[in-house]
Amino acid sequence: MIGDRIGPAVHDxxxxxxxxxxxHGAGRxxxxxxAVAPLLVPYHRVVAVDLRGHGHSPSGPWHLSExxxxxxxxxxxxxxxxxxxxxxxxxxxxxxxxxxEHPDVTPGAVNLDGFGWGRPDQYVGLEPDRVAQRLAQFRELSAVGQGRELPPEGLRGLLAEERAISEQLGIPYELLEAGVLRSVREREDGILELRPGRxxxxxMCAVIDSLDLFALFRRMTAPLLLGRARRQVPSAPGLxxxxxxxxxxxxxxxxDLAALAEERPNVTVAxxxxxxxxxxxxxxxVAEEILAFTS
Incomplete structure (x- = not known):
């Protein structure tokens, strides 16, 4: 409980x-x-939270201030x-x-691959207008899958999808399974819902689209770690x-990250x-980059 209401679910x-x-990220x-937290615990007090509408946390309007x-x-x-x-x-x-928003008490921030879809002009060699069209198309496709509902037997199929991802990316299946099971909620009619709801x-997607991320990065004066994935996620069929x-x-x-790190000594890019x-x-x-930054 937080105050008089049920607060977000936490793993201390x-x-x-x-x-x-x-x-965590959207839909996660x-x-x-x-697998990361145990590597941080010898050096830090570590608390993880389910964002609102995700996992075991209560639902509520997904407004940034809230x-x-x-x-x-x-x-x-x-x-x-x-x-x-x-x-x-x-x-x-x-x-x-x-x-x-809390510069007096917060010592900095770590952003691991949280760059959204960027600006159309960041797509090197492509026409910005064409990029904007493709991004709009992709957002429409993504919206279709939001708040996904499954029949009672649908969980088996969903876990089979996770098994395929495990084999494709080399991720331990039990990590993927734990995430799915934490995201699924059964309704009274037996239908399974994947959280967050539609x-x-x-x-949430509107909040992400509203953020001018590089403007936010430039506003930071405290230490900021920006982690970037070296490899791309394989594309979905038909895309x-x-x-x-x-x-x-x-x-x-x-x-743009290299230019930012060059002009801002408080920014580290990993x-x-x-x-x-x-x-x-x-x-x-991931843990090694976080620990190198916090040390």
Missing amino acids: HAGEGPPLLLL TLADWA VLKDIEEVLAAHGIPDALPVGHSLGGMLAVRYAL KEALQ DWFDHMMAAYAKGLAR HVDATHAMLLENPRA
Whole structure:
């Protein structure tokens, strides 16, 4: 409980030392940190949280101010208001926003591959207007899958999809299974829902699209670690243009991150040998980058 309401679900990994708050990505859960957190615990107090509408946390309007308030209340409830926010993907974006809003107590921020879809001009060699069209198309496709519902037997098929991902990316299956099971909620009619629900997911996507991330990075004066995946996630069938676009975006993002680090001495850019699923693929490399930064 937080105050008079049920607060976000938390996993307190314990540990001693400067506190860290671990934030997951969109549509994921705190289970994503299961292999990273134990590597941090010898050096830090480590707490992971399910963002609102995700995992075991309550639902609620997905407004940025409310999500940041959730984070503040979790830290206060655990007596660690000075925790360093460490986020992956969406969680990384939130870590930066939270640090900017609490500069007196927050020592910095870690953003691991939380760069969204970027700006059309960041897609090197491609026409910005064409990129904008493709991104709109991809957002429409993504919206269709938000708040996915499954019949009672659908969980078996969903776990089979995770098994295929495990084999493709070399991720231990049990890590993927734990994330799915934490995200599934059964309704009274027996239908399974994947969290977050459609309404919350669409609000969340709107929040992501509203963020000018490089403007936020430039506002940071405290230490900021920006982690970037070295490898691309393989494209989905039927999206032949996706790999080409993402390769162009990777070039633009690398260019802009290098320029940012050159002009801002508080910014550290790290490259992790993994795809965007770095927490699951290469937890040791992720932990090493975090520990090098916090040391």
